[in-house]
Amino acid sequence: MSKPVAIVTGAGSGIGKAVGEHLHSKGYKVVIADLNAQTGSAAAAALGPSATFIQTDVSSYASNARLLKQAYEWGGNRLDFFHANAGVDDRQLLYAGADAEELDDEGLLKPLDTKTMAVNLEAVIQSLWLFKYYVRRSKEAGGGKGKFVATSSAAGLYYMTTNPQYTASKYGVVGLIRAAGPVFVKENITVNCICPGFIPTNLCPPQILDVWPKEHITPLSTALKAIDAFLGDDAMTGQAVELSQENIYFRGHVEWVNESQKWIGTESLHIWDEAYAKIPEKKGY
Ligand SMILES: NC(=O)c1ccc[n+]([C@@H]2O[C@H](COP(=O)([O-])OP(=O)(O)OC[C@H]3O[C@@H](n4cnc5c(N)ncnc54)[C@H](O)[C@@H]3O)[C@@H](O)[C@H]2O)c1
Structure with a gap:
């Protein structure tokens, strides 16, 4: 029987790196996908031969599609786990001052840079679309059951005024997994997301890490508790799991x-x- 195969995006750093290491320790062959070739290849090399690095820009559908095809073939024609984790904060502020307003040749206001939506939301939807295709084709190699996890944020349950696009994208992820989770499970694919509180990673500027109070930190190990919950229950789907300090919280939708x-x-x-x-x-x- 071949080993199960996992892809983790944004796995060169932070939460993705920790999840990649965790899945590897559980017997998965792991594909580290990241835009950053340096950190991504180092993370894969540290895991040894049952891990590999595939440089990917998740905001490009072609790059994302190549990632899943290559990972499936590298893994012996199976894919079992996908963590759509890569994320970025707002690249341009919706509230930007007049100096950020530029007109094109027609005199129309140039669009806001919505890269955040492409990386944090659009890529997650396309990844689920692609993942389903390969899980359906994994049975012969011993697979056929899929676990899809996305990284939302506490900002996807509350809000973050400094990052309105980030907030919108992370709400989108919560909506996606709630709508799709109960449907995908009918073909043995569970779809869930994590909503982390503040975890000190490279996403947070050093100027913030320097002053952040220790009691408001969530350790990386809390994210792994949620991953273990998803791995341990083939019926658990459509769940948004908030991570705060040492605890995981299953968050229902708003009351009717x-x-x-x-x-x-x-x-x-x-x-x-x-x-x-x-x-x-x-x-x-
Ligand atoms: N750290 C926190 O407090 C926190 C809280 C809530 C949610 N999150 C979410 O957790 C996820 C992981 O972030 P992190 O905190 O580990 O940050 P991080 O910066 O340490 O890791 C993010 C990784 O994503 C990669 N990446 C960025 N754009 C990419 C792209 N287009 N294609 C492929 N890879 C790309 C980066 O190179 C980096 O390695 C993100 O979705 C983030 O929004 C983080």
């Missing part, structure tokens, strides 16, 4: 405001399914 909204949310879905089945352009959707 009344019985009508509860009915729409929990009992009307078959009406949508039946209606979509009758609309030609929604076929296979």
Whole structure:
């Protein structure tokens, strides 16, 4: 029987690196995917021959698709675990002052740099799309059950005024896993996310790390507790797990405001399914 195969994006540093090491210690062959060739290749080399580095820009669909194809082939035609973890903070501030306003040749305001959305949200959706394709093709090599984890943030449950796009992208991840999780589990793929509090990593500028109070730090080991919970339960899906200090918290969605909204949310879905089945352009959707 071949070993299970995991991909972790943004695994050259911080949370991704810790998750890559953890999965390796649990017997996974691990693909370290990162934009940064230096840190990524070092992280893979430290794990030895049952790990490899694939340089990837998750915000490019082609690069992401190549990552999954190469990892699947390297792993002996199987993929079992994907952690969509790579993330960046806001590249341009929505509240930027007038000096950041530039016009193009037509006199139109140039768009805001939305790289954060591409890395933190769009790439997560495309990764799930790609992962499903390869899990379906992993049975012959001993796989066929998938675990998909995304890294959201506490900002995906609360908010962070200094990073409005980051907040939006991380809310998006929570919405994605809640909507898709209960559906994907029907074909043996669980879909969950972690919502970390403050973990000192390279994402945080040194100027912040220097002054941050120790009692408000979440250790990397808390992220691994959530990963273990996902690994240990093939029925656990659609969960947003908040990480704070030493603890993990399973966070439900907001309460139904009344019985009508509860009915729409929990009992009307078959009406949508039946209606979509009758609309030609929604076929296979
Ligand atoms: N550290 C925290 O306090 C905290 C809190 C909540 C959520 N998060 C989330 O955790 C995830 C991991 O961040 P971290 O704290 O470990 O930071 P980190 O900076 O240590 O690691 C992020 C890694 O992602 C890589 N990366 C960035 N853009 C990429 C791209 N386009 N393609 C591939 N790789 C790319 C970076 O090179 C880096 O190695 C992120 O999604 C972040 O938003 C972190």
